Amino acid sequence: MSLYLPVICGVIALFFAFGLSKGISKESSGNDRMKEIAAYIHEGAMAFLIREYKYLLIFIIIVTIVVGVLIDYKTAICFICGAIFSILAGFFGMRVATKANVRTAEAARHGQKKALKIAFSGGAVMGMCVVGLGIIGLSILYLGFDKNVSFISGFGLGASSIALFARVGGGIYTKAADVGADLVGKVEAGIPEDDPRNPAVIADNVGDNVGDVAGMGADLFESYVGSIISALTLGAFIFTDSPTKVMFPLMLASLGIIASIVGILFASNSKNNNPQKTLNTGTYIAGAVVVIGTGILSNNIFGNFRVFGSIIAGLIVGMLIGKITEIYTSYDYKSVKKIADQSETGAATTIISGLAVGMYSTMIPILFIAVGVLVAFYIMGGANNVSMGLYGISLAAVGMLSTTGITVAVDAYGPIADNAGGIAEMSELPSSVREITDKLDSVGNTTAAIGKGFAIGSAALTALALFASYAKATNLSKIDLLNPVTLVGLLVGAMLPFLFGALTMESVGKAANEMIEEVRRQFKSIPGIMEGKSKPDYKKCVDISTAAALKEMILPGIIAITAPILMGMLLGVEALGGMIGGAVAAGVLMAIFMANAGGAWDNAKKYIESGENGGKGSNAHKAAVVGDTVGDPFKDTSGPAMNILIKLMTIVSLVFASVIANHGGILLNLLK
């Protein structure tokens, strides 16, 4: 019975998502104008997905063949499942999100509470799909392949591949549209944000869904399954006699699903008027349920509280990183205020101080991760039993991600509220509606920043856990930095996040330029567009973003996938180990740096717009707008892309571990 518990919990999650989705559908989607705009956004989002699927189909076929031939057919099947399950989670999540946005706007006519509930329910569908599909897929494959864990890394590879498309492609999409819409619309034409006369406005709103809902969901889906895969793999090596203990990570994930549902129900029905508090309380309740449940589980299955300690270490580190992110990126704290002050002397000082804040903000999260890793390792007795210690680290990752259901819900709520505001603006709803959606949106900005911090932390811990699995899979006894080959791997690995950052930022620049030219063209060539008499060609802008995003993610994607294979084949398993180490270290740092610098610039601008440092239209404000524009690709494209890079490289190494171990190191052999 307990074998099927994870599947049952997964099914419960999907039913819960279905119920939430039905509830949203029942709500009114407002007047004709609102329906029309919502339809544009919905169609745009689906257009992106369908175009993406075409690319994905080719990609999946190629990788399936490669994996099937080089590894085995079971891993290939796992890969296909991982890819499809991630696609499904993104599809359902985005479908419901693009329904919930207009209904949130309509509900805002009748007050904040209902609007919050709909937006949050929309996000919760994404959250539940992520955890439900993740656990169902993993459990069925694990049980279906006779509890042999050696194939399920393929599931992680599938999840990672989709995350690459969704997060990197989505990140380029959303920022190309955003920057394009802003630079021509706001700056050149002088029309407000979300103005329906701006041809890029629909693409901008679609981008929120593509990048912040589907992209973020796929990113966390990858972390979620990656951490479980790592714990299952390591557990199978250790507990050869106890399938129950091997299954433990799945039990823990099941507990997290129940905890998330409890938290979501609480938040949805809260009487509190402060949306931030409502969401926080829901998250804390879910965390509390996990803590209590884990204590019981840990004691029942392992007969002690060591496992409990590792898991709680992960959970606490995750929450702390979120909090730290808030401190560096919210304008209630001094870092953002300092950037606003520095904006008074012009754009250069805005940029310098923002970069400094971003770099500075890496310190505490890294120290937290370091402490978390040590606690998780040593509490499991890692000093005497390294394998158990590494297992502890992987459990910390699972623990951190156990409440992914509600984390994604809170995170995906933001773009829905943002979209609702856009729809309200474009449909010319009364300003009271816009006030409510603005308030919800501003809470969404904070939750987005926290969610980003969490995504980075979880990516780091997941990658470290998978790194340990990689070493087990290749039978590596050490990855020795005194071996120059490892050192070379380390240097090259550390370089990849910089290369990835450069490529993705340039991609946003290129795509945004195409968008800018198209918007300018429409402003010039469509008569009556500025007077609102004739409609802009939204579809063309959506097309441009879609095509550019998918084209531009090919090169970074190829680099992320081939670099580890190339390194392994040329310089062998140990060099590849060094490369992963370097990529994870530099990648996590670049991710925190870029995400927090971007978040801080964004809020420095908002702070000034709230009337500080001269307020809107002042020179400080102009400087802050420059910071915000630089921050856009930082926080929404390149920063999050690092998560994908480090996880994808690690899982590729794990999947191809046997091939590299047996046939790798070609150049090394020549050098000898």
Add this chain to the structure above:
Amino acid sequence: MSLYLPVICGVIALFFAFGLSKGISKESSGNDRMKEIAAYIHEGAMAFLIREYKYLLIFIIIVTIVVGVLIDYKTAICFICGAIFSILAGFFGMRVATKANVRTAEAARHGQKKALKIAFSGGAVMGMCVVGLGIIGLSILYLGFDKNVSFISGFGLGASSIALFARVGGGIYTKAADVGADLVGKVEAGIPEDDPRNPAVIADNVGDNVGDVAGMGADLFESYVGSIISALTLGAFIFTDSPTKVMFPLMLASLGIIASIVGILFASNSKNNNPQKTLNTGTYIAGAVVVIGTGILSNNIFGNFRVFGSIIAGLIVGMLIGKITEIYTSYDYKSVKKIADQSETGAATTIISGLAVGMYSTMIPILFIAVGVLVAFYIMGGANNVSMGLYGISLAAVGMLSTTGITVAVDAYGPIADNAGGIAEMSELPSSVREITDKLDSVGNTTAAIGKGFAIGSAALTALALFASYAKATNLSKIDLLNPVTLVGLLVGAMLPFLFGALTMESVGKAANEMIEEVRRQFKSIPGIMEGKSKPDYKKCVDISTAAALKEMILPGIIAITAPILMGMLLGVEALGGMIGGAVAAGVLMAIFMANAGGAWDNAKKYIESGENGGKGSNAHKAAVVGDTVGDPFKDTSGPAMNILIKLMTIVSLVFASVIANHGGILLNLLK
């Protein structure tokens, strides 16, 4: 006899420097106005040095006591010598540079060739002092302490400590003055660069000497002696029976000194009218002499050409990195032109594209370093004899740095030419003079960028070589990334360059703000200052830069010195090994990223000023000025500071290796 050859070559270098210096002193220092301005700059530079020495005295006393008590008195003596020799090199170099500047300006009245010769001779004094004092100090201590290499790491620590003050403090100084002078003078008051009415103009010119002459010299002095120390240390472990072989790195350095002198003589007496070509040819000739001489030495001492291969690998990688740096930062190539194009859409796109160029530019240098490391290791037979392979890597570092004499000369020539231009402007010399100094200055910008690339490459290789010595000194058999403690070290180590970057950038911001306020105050409170009727208070501005630079470098300095000791004491030698690995990897990347982004922004602005993309005064130009201002602390403060960070951390670890190996890992023992 051959034992004393290095000392003799060192003495030759100093005599050569003395001769050059005499030659410069003989030249005319122009009219009274020129003499007056030159005196201001000279006094300002000396004021900085004297104030710095007060801090240094305290610092040296403390560290001497710590080293004397914890390690031994011989290492402490070496430390004092290393510090004093580096101070002397900086003192002589800067003294002559502040004499050469005005004489270059005066010589420019009589044509470019003579001006070039004086400026280059001034730089050559710095170069010869660096290599001469470096090799004399090392040789005498090595011979004096009975050829026992275990103490001379103290010499490296001394050199590193001074480099910290000179490079980080100097970097903050020069950019505070530069940014302060530009923002109020050029932007607010609308007066041209180097205008004598600007109170910060002298501080700005002093900054060129403090940061670009003394700072750069101390940085390369540190790399130079660090690489030799590493090779001596490793050689002593390997060649227990052959003092000649142990001495080899000193012989190689001697050869490099002769080669540099040949190159300098050639360049000084070249008939070529193209200054860039003249300097390049000198460098290549020095390189060729090293190549030929090394081939002979290698065969004579080791009986084969393996050693030759390692050394040449280092030399070639150093020159290639310089060339690559030029490609990414010179406006003859497409990266800089792209930034200029992107400036047409405003400051935000200038910044984004510059950051992307900087990140992108890390790829090739890292791959070159990787290849160089592998070649140097395997050509020495590292596959079968790891120690020999590591020795090969340290020889590659010595090889790369063998021509430091002429490299520093070419590099220090730039700020002298820059100063000459400033003096010409302030003394209202005919525009033909300014044209010549401008041409020399623009060549200086390219050589500075190349020099920066070289400094980074050499810092990386030196740090890697010292890293190998550290492992030997602590008897570490491995630094295993599968040990979570090493992984934690790696993460924390990789974080430090980000922290260092944040701190140094903030320091520039703070110091620049003080400068801005002072300049504004003087413009307001000194009547007739804008009409040129009354003199600004230059000294006050020099004071502000000096005080701020020395105050602001304390915190980063303490972090760089204490972090490795703290990590070693808490988590042990292996964690410290991981930390160095992480710091070197991330530090090199950040250094390349920041230096090249800054260089590219600088030249994008110059490219636009040359009439492209709308030319001076256009919107593109305004955007490019923002990029240049952000780039200033990037390329001249934070970027170069990374070199110091990684070398200082490594040498601290090496010096305290025995203490950490015997008493470290306190927390680790508690966790067990």
